Amino acid sequence: MFRILVVEDDKAISRLLELELTHVGYNVKIAKDGDEALKFYENFKPDIILLDIMLPIRDGFEVAEAIRDYDSDIGIIMITAKGELESKVKGLKNADDYVVKPFEIEEILARIEALLKRMGKTKELIKVGDIEIYPQNMEVLVNKKNVHLSLTEFNILKLLAINKNIVVSKEKILEEIWGYYDEENNNLVEVYINYLRKKLKDSTQNIETVRGVGYVIREKESKT
Secondary structure (H helix, E strand, C coil): CCEEEEECCCHHHHHHHHHHHHHCCCEEEEECCHHHHHHHHHHHCCCEEEEECCCCCCCHHHHHHHHHCCCCCCEEEEEECCCCHHHHHHHHCCCCEEEECCCCHHHHHHHHHHHHHHCCCCCCCEEECCEEEEHHHCEEEECCEECCCCHHHHHHHHHHHHCCCCCEEHHHHHHHHHCCCCHHHHHHHHHHHHHHHHHCCCCCCCEEEECCCEEEECCCCCCC
16 A cells, blocks of 8 residues: 655645545555654655645755655655746755645546656556456455455455466465365355355356366456
8 A cells, every 4th residue: 555645734635635545545644744744754654745835844845855865766746825837846856746726636646646657656456357456455346336355355356366267276265365274164265255256246257166176257348
């Protein structure tokens, strides 16, 4: 899960960003002034900083410069109400991108994703038909809708998806998910497979039982 440090003294804006970024799967921390931003940076180790320019104690320019002195790889997106060219040029010396208030949350999300790509950091995706699996934040989508799975359910689905069109034995599932094989626990696999089938009922993909062998997801085309 990518970490985003939001440095913003306006509580309404910082809360909006926290809710929206958390909703799409980012790990978010809020700092309300420049000093707090530097303190949280040390402990939180963010991938990207959303950094307001007009901050108490230290402004965004100072924060960006201080962080850049010993971290040239971190992504910094400056956020400010100032739209003048002079401020943009000054801000971009230590930043990767620049957003002017008021902004749409979709713009922020798009800029974060674009910056992560430029940094070589992208969300890992395992896709089987209309099922999308994002291992970093344990997110599963069916037809673009979130499906909540337990950790065990998620790990079994990921194992089957990685091996799509290949039959995975009960023995392998037990060894991969529970760390050991015990024939008496074969029924445990069946129980969790049934849980998964119920939760994935809206998908075009089926978890098939290959009698005497194991289970398989055979990729089919999504519904249109």
